[in-house]
Amino acid sequence: AQSVTQLGSHVSVSEGALVLLRCNYSSSVPPYLFWYVQYPNQGLQLLLKYTTGATLVKGINGFEAEFKKSETSFHLTKPSAHMSDAAEYFCAVSVAGGSYIPTFGRGTSLIVHP
Amino acid sequence: GAGVSQSPSNKVTEKGKDVELRCDPISGHTALYWYRQSLGQGLEFLIYFQGNSAPDKSGLPSDRFSAERTGGSVSTLTIQRTQQEDSAVYLCASSLAYGLGTGYNSPLHFGNGTRLTVT
Numbered sequence: 717a718q719s720v721t722q723l724g725s726h727v728s729v730s731e732g733a734l735v736l737l738r739c740n741y742s743s744s745v746p747p748y749l750f751w752y753v754q755y756p757n758q759g760l761q762l763l764l765k766y767t768t769g770a771t772l773v774k775g776i777n778g779f780e781a782e783f784k785k786s787e788t789s790f791h792l793t794k795p796s797a798h799m800s801d802a803a804e805y806f807c808a809v810s811v812a813g814g815s816y817i818p819t820f821g822r823g824t825s826l827i828v829h830p
Numbered sequence: 831g832a833g834v835s836q837s838p839s840n841k842v843t844e845k846g847k848d849v850e851l852r853c854d855p856i857s858g859h860t861a862l863y864w865y866r867q868s869l870g871q872g873l874e875f876l877i878y879f880q881g882n883s884a885p886d887k888s889g890l891p892s893d894r895f896s897a898e899r900t901g902g903s904v905s906t907l908t909i910q911r912t913q914q915e916d917s918a919v920y921l922c923a924s925s926l927a928y929g930l931g932t933g934y935n936s937p938l939h940f941g942n943g944t945r946l947t948v949t
Binding site for chain 1: 875937941
């Protein structure tokens with residue numbers, strides 16, 4: 717079975733600083749990896765996903781993530797944080813051959829200070 | 831609208847009462863998921879539908895919880911004899927999960943959730 721670990725339940729950055737949200741996965745077969753964002757009082761929406769091919773994936777709102785098989789990681793980054801980036805971020809994994817049910821991490825709350 | 835719709839958006843109920851939560855998925859999405867989100871607890875998987883059948887009910891916390899889906903579309907999550915620990919946000923999502931090799935990388939599209947408060 718697959719699993720996801722998000723390091724840090726809260727990450728605090730200053731506006732304009734680099735954003736780095738960490739995600740490590742465990743899977744015995746090649747994974748499909750996703751990052752979702754949840755703004756207050758809303759559902760989750762897809763930021764980006766990795767399926768196959770290029771390991772550096774670009775998403776919406778200037779976010780990107782890099783799939784590193786050797787490190788079993790899929791960290792989310794953004795060069796310069798905006799106040800509007802403050803939200804909850806979830807990493808998720810699914811695998812071919814398993815169920816269609818993706819496994820989600822516990823989430824990381826991004827706090828952006830002026 | 832083109833997105834996943836959940837109703838009601840908020841529900842306050844007394845302990846011991848039954849509640850029904852509704853989800854309208856995106857048209858054409860064959861897979862439908864229910865999750866529960868409690869404060870600081872992340873997303874807890876409840877149940878998954880492929881069409882009208884539920885291959886995996888392992889996440890339902892107790893026999894007070896049940897769900898159905900009709901016509902491959904609308905789904906209802908029912909909680910009987912609600913308890914205070916049932917208070918949470920219940921999220922519904924749908925996706926184009928169909929066939930091997932195609933459904934596994936389909937992202938989920940979430941509704942805004944139903945906030946359930948049991949007093």
